[in-house]
Amino acid sequence: MGLTKRLNGVHVDHSKNTAGMAIKRMEDPEKVYIPMSQNIGAPCKPLVKAGDAVKVGQLIGDSEGRISAPIHSSVSGTVEAVIQGMTQYGKTDTSIVIKSDGKRELADTVVPPEINSFEDFINAARDSGVVGLGGASFPMAAKLNIKPGSVDYLIINGAECEPYITVDHAVMVTYTRDIVDGIRNIMKWLQIPNAVIGIEGNKPDAIAAFREVLAGDSAIKVHELRQIYPQGAERVIIYETTGRVVSYGMLPLNAGCIVSNVSSVLKLQHYIKTGVPLVSKAVTVDGNIVVNPQNVEVPIGTMISDVIEYCGGLKEEPKKIVLGGPMMGRAIPRDDLAVMKANSAILCFNGDFAQQRKETACINCGRCVATCPMSLMPAKISRAFKDKDVEALMELDVLYCMDCGSCAYVCPARKPLNFEFRQAKAMVMEASKK
């Protein structure tokens, strides 16, 4: 491909303790709390009320918004209440509380969709309830709803560059064939000539599995990514696999690419094959205090505390629980929150792992500059942010920061650099509005 520039990054300890573990299906919890806004875009409105009987896969929330994904019941049982409660994002939102009967009965509506045209395919993608499972939760149907033939690359993100998380790895090894079928479906209906599956080099078995299934198929390639964080970031994986540069404010679409997470493709394919929409999500449960770290397929809406309990509970009192990877995941204030579609890991920490960063003075060591994948100058941006110098922030291209946290990871002064830059970006946006 003749790449002229190698993007920087940072070598993070992989800590993939659960690698190679199969995904175990968790039994249904007593109750699930299904939040109504699980995607970027319009939240859903509840379609059921207290007392209604529901079954697995039954539509319980939907929205008319163009960018939205419907929500389905993850258990069979009775709707106990429709409540206002706190979500992972710290916002108060409508949730549907369903008391499970433990039978997992499928709804009558669960039948494989009939797909004869591009429109059918997009409708199926919407009905599947699939959102971007890499963490962005952008509705799949909205992502795929392009003019067929207008994109020449489908990039499947199997990098999983964050430490600890191994669910995508497990999914790729277990459901290789289904994922490939899913890719072929998307390529067929969207008329995309090429696809690349990007997998970080630390998952040789996944790479081998795909190469085996894809033998003889020249349209779909497997690209081994360097083992350096953040290979899975959208702009980075596009560049690494196709050499195309996507700028801030540009969609991958503008560069002729669609990027999708492997799990999203699998869930979509699963719906097309069986008619079961996205009602459960595989997550890695790990961290330094979990008794049995493992990968668990969790019904959407299960309390995080129930998932931890399923994994044998915690050895010690937790100090910090992170949803997603330790580099970009969110720390949540309490564990009685519901698992959502885009969750990929529940990491519980205490002790040194949960220590708060104690910031000291910048010593100008340049580690942040050497690691920024976007070639920004974090040390300078931090200084400009401290001075509230919007002009300098713009000049330093702070908007190109993708919040990967590499700079803050390496900073010996433990400055919360990407946190500062998030505020700096808000400052720049505010100023450019005026």
Place this chain on the structure above:
Amino acid sequence: MKKSKLQILTNGIIRENPVLVLVLGTCPTLAISTQAINGLGMGVSVLVVLTCSNIMISALKRIIPDTVRIPCYIVVIASFVTMVQLALKAYLPSLDKALGVYIPLIVVNCIILGRAEAFASKNSVIDSMLDGIGMGIGYTLTATVMACIRELLGSGTIFGHAVTAGTITPFTIMVMAPGGFFIFGTLIAIVNKLTKGKVKDKQQNKCLGCPGAAFCSQKVEEGGAEE
């Protein structure tokens, strides 16, 4: 706000010290303050020239046309500087030699031109004289104190009398330029502390303290900061 006569006189000593607060005439001050005697000699020379030129300029302020006032001030100042220089040559030749070119350079000393522009051209003869004396004393004190410190640290003497010389190796960098800047900065910090940071409040001085104000394109007329 009218200042009392006493205020005008004492103004220049600390509160509006020409060197440490108005930061005027830095170059000759740093250059000559290597020995206490030089500091004192230079200080007195400036005191005399400043007082006389302030009186003269104040007296002539109605006659001097506004457009050519700077050259006129220079002429007045230069006359007094020449007198002082001739007097030094006659009575204190060694001091004249030590101060060298810095005596004639008093002509373009920012303090004198600055006070002429900022004070003498706007105030009565008596007030201008008091201002000249006050500012002159402020300058003399600063130059002498700076010179004493530098001479003590850099040569181990004060006014030529051995204090630590012979017992402690002098730290000769103090009589060189870096030491001058260091002592200068330290004194500014001390004065800042004494006046509780009031000197930072450039609002009070506006552009008045700046000798370049007459030519400055960014001159702030009212209420603006100086720089």
Place this chain on the structure above:
Amino acid sequence: MAERHTNLIVASAPHVAAPANTTSIMRDVLIALIPALAVSTYVFGIRAIILSVCCIIFCVFFEWISRKIMKRDNTIGDLSAAVTGLILAFNLPVRLPIWMAAVGCFIAIVVVKQIFGGLGQNFANPAIVGRIALFIGFAGPMASWVINSKMSPAILAVAEVDAVTGATPLGLLAAGQQVPTNLEMFLGLISGSMGEISAAALILGGIYLIIRKVISPAIPVSFLATVAVLSLVFGLDPIFQLCAGGVMLGAIFMATDYVTSPITTSGRIIFGIGCGLFTMLIRVYASYPEGVSFAILLMNILTPHIDRLTRHKTFKPAEGGAAK
């Protein structure tokens, strides 16, 4: 239902951090200086250790007291003051009176570092300014070199004639006398500032720092390469020029000071070349036999400008939209 935890720490990602922090970096620098200290102790005796310990104590004390007076957080725990103290000691003749060393520590820590805002804010390397101030301020004591029987015969030869001034290899060279052999120079069996004599020990420390990723090789390599190349240009022995004076100490430990050197690799190379260039110009043309500290100080002052010139280009499409 499982036990509830409602008091968890909420912090911004990333939730993990690289092992290196400011204190560990400074500790690595101290460790890297140990071989050179060992050679100095062998050559100069116990006085080398006394001077080093005194400088460290003074620097840490001045740091502590000035932070206290300025009512700022105490920062002696980051060990940066200890590093400054030890490097300053390495730049001094071993017989320098302790009170003079204290003056150097005061200038380094209080004047150069704390008055400008503490660690990270100083415009020049504190140890270098401390050394230069002492060098100019106490010219005599700063050039009185110790000579003893452990040193090269070439140095002992001048001891009879002129026991103090001409005893460093560069001094001998300037005076047109017999200089020590390159092996003696490399091992450090010569006279000079306390910590700069042994190129071998300093290189050992430098390799440790590079392996530990504390410093990048950009500055030392470009600095030393420039000195070597210019030595050839001026018709001098490059090995001698590299091992003489403070080049090794300067290139490995002082020019690489994060705060006062450029932030990008290209900037660091320019910085190193500049240091080498000024060092050789001063050695060849100026009246001082040695110019490493002046060269580094000059480049320290140019650092912000080098940083501006060598800014990384943001990873974005070339002007005019998407790159295909």
